[in-house]
Amino acid sequence: MFFAAILALFVFCGVIFLIFTSFLSGIMADDVVKVPAKAVLYIDLSKSFSEKKIQNPLLSLTGNIEDEVPTLYELTRMIQKAKTDTLVKGIYLKCSNNANGFAASEELRNALIDFKSKGKFVYAYGDYISEKAYHVANISDKIYCNPKGMFEWTGMAVEYAYFKNLLQKLEIEPQIFYDGKFKSATEPFREEKMSDANRLQTSVWLGDVYQHFLFNTSRSRKVDTSNLRRYANEYLVESPQDAERLKLIDGVRYDDEVRDELKKRLKLEDDDKINFVTPGSYMHAVTLMDFGKTDKIAVVMAEGEIVDGRGEEGQIGSDEYRSLIRKLRYNKDIKAIVLRINSPGGSSLASEVIWRELYLAKKSGIPIVVSMGDVAASGGYYIACVADSIFAQPNTITGSIGVFAMIPNMSSFFKNKLGVTFDRVQTSTYAGSLTITKPLNPQEKKIIQREVDNIYNDFKMRVAEGRKKDTAYIDSIAQGRVWTGERAVDIGLADKIGGIEVAIRSAALLAKLKEKEYNIREYPEPKSPFDLLFGSFSNMNKTRMMEQELGKENYELYLQMKRIKDNVGIVQARLPFEWKWN
Numbered sequence: 001m002f003f004a005a006i007l008a009l010f011v012f013c014g015v016i017f018l019i020f021t022s023f024l025s026g027i028m029a030d031d032v033v034k035v036p037a038k039a040v041l042y043i044d045l046s047k048s049f050s051e052k053k054i055q056n057p058l059l060s061l062t063g064n065i066e067d068e069v070p071t072l073y074e075l076t077r078m079i080q081k082a083k084t085d086t087l088v089k090g091i092y093l094k095c096s097n098n099a100n101g102f103a104a105s106e107e108l109r110n111a112l113i114d115f116k117s118k119g120k121f122v123y124a125y126g127d128y129i130s131e132k133a134y135h136v137a138n139i140s141d142k143i144y145c146n147p148k149g150m151f152e153w154t155g156m157a158v159e160y161a162y163f164k165n166l167l168q169k170l171e172i173e174p175q176i177f178y179d180g181k182f183k184s185a186t187e188p189f190r191e192e193k194m195s196d197a198n199r200l201q202t203s204v205w206l207g208d209v210y211q212h213f214l215f216n217t218s219r220s221r222k223v224d225t226s227n228l229r230r231y232a233n234e235y236l237v238e239s240p241q242d243a244e245r246l247k248l249i250d251g252v253r254y255d256d257e258v259r260d261e262l263k264k265r266l267k268l269e270d271d272d273k274i275n276f277v278t279p280g281s282y283m284h285a286v287t288l289m290d291f292g293k294t295d296k297i298a299v300v301m302a303e304g305e306i307v308d309g310r311g312e313e314g315q316i317g318s319d320e321y322r323s324l325i326r327k328l329r330y331n332k333d334i335k336a337i338v339l340r341i342n343s344p345g346g347s348s349l350a351s352e353v354i355w356r357e358l359y360l361a362k363k364s365g366i367p368i369v370v371s372m373g374d375v376a377a378s379g380g381y382y383i384a385c386v387a388d389s390i391f392a393q394p395n396t397i398t399g400s401i402g403v404f405a406m407i408p409n410m411s412s413f414f415k416n417k418l419g420v421t422f423d424r425v426q427t428s429t430y431a432g433s434l435t436i437t438k439p440l441n442p443q444e445k446k447i448i449q450r451e452v453d454n455i456y457n458d459f460k461m462r463v464a465e466g467r468k469k470d471t472a473y474i475d476s477i478a479q480g481r482v483w484t485g486e487r488a489v490d491i492g493l494a495d496k497i498g499g500i501e502v503a504i505r506s507a508a509l510l511a512k513l514k515e516k517e518y519n520i521r522e523y524p525e526p527k528s529p530f531d532l533l534f535g536s537f538s539n540m541n542k543t544r545m546m547e548q549e550l551g552k553e554n555y556e557l558y559l560q561m562k563r564i565k566d567n568v569g570i571v572q573a574r575l576p577f578e579w580k581w582n
Helices: 002-032 057-062 072-084 102-116 131-137 164-169 184-190 196-221 225-233 240-245 255-266 279-285 318-330 348-363 411-417 442-467 471-477 485-491 500-510 529-550 552-566
Strands: 039-044 088-094 121-129 142-151 176-179 275-277 296-303 305-307 315-317 334-343 345-347 368-377 389-392 397-399 403-406 482-484 519-523 572-574
Touching: 039 072, 039 279, 072 088, 072 102, 072 279, 072 500, 088 102, 088 255, 102 121, 102 131, 102 196, 102 368, 121 131, 121 255, 131 142, 131 196, 142 240, 142 255, 164 184, 176 184, 176 442, 184 196, 184 403, 196 225, 196 482, 196 485, 275 279, 296 318, 296 500, 305 348, 315 318, 315 348, 318 334, 318 348, 334 348, 334 500, 345 348, 348 368, 348 442, 348 572, 368 500, 389 485, 389 500, 397 485, 403 442, 442 471, 482 485
Parallel strands: 039 088, 039 275, 088 121, 121 142, 296 334, 296 519, 305 315, 305 345, 334 368, 368 389, 368 397
Antiparallel strands: 176 403, 345 572, 397 482, 403 572
């Protein structure tokens, strides 16, 4: 026991030493990292640029700052900084795949267009080029693809899975309650295919996203949208050579040939190396924030599913965000709040809790401006509707104003498939009603539907008040229907098209702050090193082990099933599908 205690003490001291040295190396790294002459910012679109900072203590310990992945907001600000940085001559996009959503890609694309306005170049290259990567890359001065690679030009499709027959075979009765004819979140459990309403809304929003993609491509590549549609409908792009012939790319090249062309553009010798700088390195070499001013605009990143309580990493916990917004409300230096939302929604109660705190902040005189990311729907829209102004990208997914609840009856499954039965004693009629071990009786079903109806009415009332619209009108555009950002502006669910920078400028205007007279502060603030070391490590290891064991796709299915289990009996304001593009 004595030697075990001594060993534990040595391990603890070693951990503390590593934390201390990592911070010193991090501080020193900021002083050591320099941008070389004739630098080219290297951006890999296969990296996911999240809204909220993902802290990785391993990078600090290893010193591999070039591997650090910035947030989307950090990346767009870096591109803005590089525009006026005389040491940075251009940007190189690795555009095989794109791990970011269409609205995030829109922000990145607009930042690159602005970067080019100073006469600097953007080159894009991919061994294969996906449509979503091309959405960003098509603004480039030159786009090249590997001659033996692939170029995707097939249009867009959405496919939903339906589990009704599976549940019947397993003898599981879903017991679903919902409001809104378009609220299709429960449709996979009660139908075998899309309802007419769901098919209509999916066709409209998908068509809007596709049309915007074609319009941007047409404007960048000078190819008529009717021809772009025809190329996909007739499958005319079978190879990169076809893409070159149809003027979608500038040529077919190998990676070394593209680099040789870059060297000539940079006026380098054949044996010189190109000074590629990753966003992680560039972030440590330049200053993105100004901390010298008293007045501040708080940029609150709300990303993930909205859940009750504190929530986990990648979730919007009602307790955490209530405390955070309350803290900002009492901070006299905070003159405005910009809420950046990238969320499909979640718990209706958690959404109400966050809405209330935003409402109190607004009532106290703090302007609230919302910037919508890839998706700000259902509960995500619930917390947005209180804002003074709402900004969205044309291809943001929003709306879905509707609610649902699901309580599966698994009594037959347990009895007939597993041989398990249940019995109970209760002190009152409705004790233990929300259980999966018995069917709901008609009165219990009425009670739950009444609760769903009340929450839906509250949701519509919140939107009507926030958007200054009649409740009947909100009901006509609600019903759980999903809209794109462009249509949301047309029908009054959003105010203007624009990204987070536009939202910040709007917040400054509302707060009567002059340009360059305020600081931007991002929230939630970074976690302490102890939280990262003793909390995040265990969660990261658990996640990674499960993902490796199950495989990425099966792990995502596991998370969906876990979400259903955790939300049994909880009224949800959630998007009817997983927002993911291949």
